[in-house]
Amino acid sequence: MGLWERYVVPPLVSCACASKPIMKQRAKVVPRAYGNVLEIGCGSGTNFDFYAHNEIERLYALEPSKGMIKRAKKKALTLGWGNRIDFLETGAESVELDDNSIDTVVITFVLCTIPDWEGALKEARRVLKPDGQVLFSEHGLAPDEGVAKWQRRIEPIWKPLAGGCHLTRDTGLMLAQAGFALEGMETMYLPNTPKIAGFVSWGAARIS
Template sequence: MGIYSRLIFPRLLDLSMSGQELSRYRQSLLAPVRGEVLEIGFGTGLNMPYYGDGVRSLTAIDPNVGMAKLATPRVQAATVKVDLQTANAEALPMADERFDAVVCTWTLCSIPNIEQALAEVWRVLKPGGKFFFIEHGLSPDRGVGTWQQRMTPLQRRIADGCHLDRPMANLIQAVFAQVELQEFYATDLPKLIGYFYQGVATKPPL
């Protein structure tokens, strides 16, 4: 991992993802989260203020060791127990059917093997467990989508692997048959980066 990814990008990410609109999305997504929770792509810990009293414990992973320095103060201020680990989503170091909920916010865009990561989410969820997500991805508008595809090679270089053009609904629905999903443009972001997929996918109970 280079100096840019480890030292510079975490600060850029923290600044760019701290806006009021994104905070409202975090709050609405995380309010119903309960039980033993895994967060994939913890980053600098911007989700921490929005976890409610129903969360008994939080295991948080991120592959970028540079994120921990910024995340630690938020972890220390949390009222819930947090186990912060450096790990990849494609190979989660957790047992099968371990968690009541998995959370992922603006992270699937940058995971190299997204299909494997989603398979891992399924594996670690308990039967009846829920996958809470909000992601940006491919717009259904042809003109916007074309430019997303053109700009993704540059975006990957400057945003630590981020893809603008992943069809998030199709990818998630390939793993989870039961998905409640909203798709929309964020009001305060350019359409190129602001087409959002927000929802909850459920693993069937036994």
């Protein structure tokens, strides 16, 4: 890991992922989590504010970055999570949880960066209970060809600067290919955000 990835990317990503438009997106899905929750890519704990504490039995916060885990642990302490949160310092492609053990998988603004997103969603499907839910909010490939064309052009430069973030991943298609059925997915361009990075989709999905 280079100096950029170690010292610049964590605070840069934390700042970008806590912008006002993105925080509003998080607030649309995270409060719907319940039971045993696996959050994939918890980052610096940006979602922690939005969980309904009385609905959560245990929160498993997965994050491969040591720098982000450090920030997230500090955030958890300030919110009084106590002993109901476990931090899993690992990639989403290998989750050390039992099959059918999770009620809610939370995925927010992270699928764009996971190298093996197929493996990550396969693991999410494995640990999810048959009647469990995936809550997601992600940015990705725009439906307008003019915007999508610029996304494809800029992505090779964007990725190394933004911690491996892809601009052209199609969230709905990825979930469907991983064996999930979408439930009322909504989309929009985020206000006050460049369109190349601002097309978002959010909603819920269940095992199909």
